[in-house]
Amino acid sequence: MFSLKLMRHVSAVSPLSQLKWNLWNCGIRRGVKVAVIGAAGGIGQPLSLMLKLNPLVTELSLYDKVDTKGIAADLSHICTSSTVRSYFGKKQLIGALECASIVVVPAGMPRKPGMDRSELLDANASVASIVAKAVSNACPTALLAFITNPVNTIVPIVAEVLKQEDAYDPKRLFGVTTLDVVRAKTFIAELLGIDPQAVSIPVIGGHAGKTILPLLSQCDPKLELDSAEKAKLVSRIQDAGTEVVKAKAGKGSATLSMAYAAAHFVNSLLRAINHEENIIECAYVQSDLSEAEFFASPVLLGPEGIEKNLDLPEMDEEEEQRLEDMIGQLNKEIEDGVKLVAC
Numbered sequence: 001m002f003s004l005k006l007m008r009h010v011s012a013v014s015p016l017s018q019l020k021w022n023l024w025n026c027g028i029r030r031g032v033k034v035a036v037i038g039a040a041g042g043i044g045q046p047l048s049l050m051l052k053l054n055p056l057v058t059e060l061s062l063y064d065k066v067d068t069k070g071i072a073a074d075l076s077h078i079c080t081s082s083t084v085r086s087y088f089g090k091k092q093l094i095g096a097l098e099c100a101s102i103v104v105v106p107a108g109m110p111r112k113p114g115m116d117r118s119e120l121l122d123a124n125a126s127v128a129s130i131v132a133k134a135v136s137n138a139c140p141t142a143l144l145a146f147i148t149n150p151v152n153t154i155v156p157i158v159a160e161v162l163k164q165e166d167a168y169d170p171k172r173l174f175g176v177t178t179l180d181v182v183r184a185k186t187f188i189a190e191l192l193g194i195d196p197q198a199v200s201i202p203v204i205g206g207h208a209g210k211t212i213l214p215l216l217s218q219c220d221p222k223l224e225l226d227s228a229e230k231a232k233l234v235s236r237i238q239d240a241g242t243e244v245v246k247a248k249a250g251k252g253s254a255t256l257s258m259a260y261a262a263a264h265f266v267n268s269l270l271r272a273i274n275h276e277e278n279i280i281e282c283a284y285v286q287s288d289l290s291e292a293e294f295f296a297s298p299v300l301l302g303p304e305g306i307e308k309n310l311d312l313p314e315m316d317e318e319e320e321q322r323l324e325d326m327i328g329q330l331n332k333e334i335e336d337g338v339k340l341v342a343c
């Protein structure tokens with residue numbers, strides 16, 4: 001298994017004086033730079049396309065371990081006003097991140113049929129750690145949105161690495177669980193025969209199996225379902241990632257719907273950075289709302305990240321039970337991450 005201990009000895013790419021210069025330089029630069037880490041991948045490419053179309057982005061930084069020149073050249077011909085820059089390989093990671101206001105990370109391995117998300121930990125822990133360490137050097141005040149699985153464990157790993165680098169601000173770190181909300185809205189709209197955009201539903205907990213908890217009791221419009229119908233709908237939402245993995249039959253997991261979900265989440269961060277009020281998203285963040293240290297719930301976003309972790313939505317008895325049933329798994333997955341960084 002990859003040793004996180006070794007990681008700590010990877011030298012900081014930017015010396016202190018360079019960092020100070022960079023921070024000053026970023027301060028006088030205008031606009032919002034968004035860095036996509038893993039930009040050449042199945043999620044990274046369509047996500048980068050959607051961000052190129054977002055008028056709130058002024059600079060789009062595309063980084064991957066493989067060459068991103070072609071993707072950047074291609075996107076740069078789209079007639080929207082943001083600039084697109086290509087970065088790849090270890091040496092260019094710091095450059096990709098410098099002055100970024102938002103760093104969104106779809107880097108890492110996806111599942112194959114028969115795998116659990118937790119089985120991606122060995123492959124993806126190092127990716128997340130490398131990015132976290134580089135962020136602490138290059139853009140410590142950026143908002144960080146991690147898509148990489150297993151989200152339940154990756155986010156605690158990133159928090160631990162940032163703590164070691166003295167750069168952890170819980171308000172700025174997010175695990176992206178937006179796809180769970182997107183799916184819940186879609187499946188409920190299908191049942192009700194209405195526009196998915198008219199559905200509002202919180203999805204709390206984490207992003208794996210039973211830790212994904214859609215609160216059907218809080219759905220707007222109201223759902224009139226019996227217990228069996230509710231259980232079926234909850235399972236459909238919880239297993240939706242696996243549904244895509246099976247359908248892709250070895251060619252990866254959700255990419256296009258994830259790109260849509262991440263573009264929506266990043267747009268909310270951008271709106272909050274621009275001081276738009278009342279921007280609320282469900283995300284997996286450090287939390288004291290449950291017995292788990294990291295927990296997905298609705299958060300109020302502001303220019304500095306999380307302005308307020310909103311109270312847990314109300315739950316019916318079945319949802320309370322599902323919450324109790326999932327906490328053990330969620331806590332174990334969090335602990336796995338903390339242990340990995342410590343050992």
Ligand SMILES: NC(=O)C1=CN([C@@H]2O[C@H](COP(=O)(O)OP(=O)(O)OC[C@H]3O[C@@H](n4cnc5c(N)ncnc54)[C@H](O)[C@@H]3O)[C@@H](O)[C@H]2O)C=CC1
Nearest residue numbers: 038040041042043064065106107108109110147148149258
């Ligand atoms: N949070 C969520 O709801 C979802 C999360 N995911 C996760 O997103 C991740 C990416 O999925 P896909 O885009 O389908 O995979 P992919 O394999 O198509 O793309 C991953 C990209 O990451 C790059 N990469 C790997 N290591 C890197 C490093 N150290 N630095 C920079 N780039 C690196 C690869 O070169 C590749 O271009 C997976 O872990 C997957 O499980 C996928 C769907 C939903």
Ligand SMILES: O=C([O-])CC(=O)C(=O)O
Nearest residue numbers: 111149179241242253254
């Ligand atoms: O299922 C996977 O491995 C990818 C993912 O997290 C999702 O689609 O929700």
